[in-house]
Amino acid sequence: MPLSAGRNTFEVRDGRTLILPVKANVKIFEGSIVVIDSTGNAVPGKKATGLLSAGRAEEYVDNSGGTDGAKTIKVRRGVFKWSNDSTAPVTGKDILKNCYIVDDETVTITETGSSIAGKVIGLENGEVLVEIL
Incomplete structure (x- = not known):
């Protein structure tokens, strides 16, 4: 009710x-x-x-x-800055897309064999701003 x-x-x-x-x-x-x-x-x-x-x-x-x-x-939980994968990096066109975990400090745009880290909020000095909620 x-x-x-x-x-x-x-x-x-x-x-x-x-x-x-x-x-x-x-x-x-x-x-x-x-x-x-x-x-x-x-x-x-x-x-x-x-x-x-x-x-x-x-x-x-x-x-x-x-x-x-x-x-x-x-x-x-929140928005944090992580290292960007050198093999399959997150780029400006990936804003608000999911990014994926490479290791305990690195994210990638490649989904294969990985789990979601969070949403890409931006890029700053080559690193990725990721929202983890």
Whole structure:
């Protein structure tokens, strides 16, 4: 049933900051692309299909020797500047198109064998501005 009066809808989170479980035997460096794998755990960005782009790592986490979820990582969503792939670079004609993950700091315009990093917002000094939501 639709509202018939105003409602105080509480914001319970800011929606831009996530705390995610880290996969076993993984190191994630601050400032890197973080993705969620098929088990629901955070791993560094890499070229693979089926990954979900989570955002930028806000801290360094070393879960070497730990089990899945033994440690968590703070991840921020927003617009970030990433390295542009030299083989298949993002160009000006790619604004508002999806770009794809090469590794934990690089994006490409080539979809094959990769997962979406986010939307291209612009280019700046050879790097790609990517919106990860």
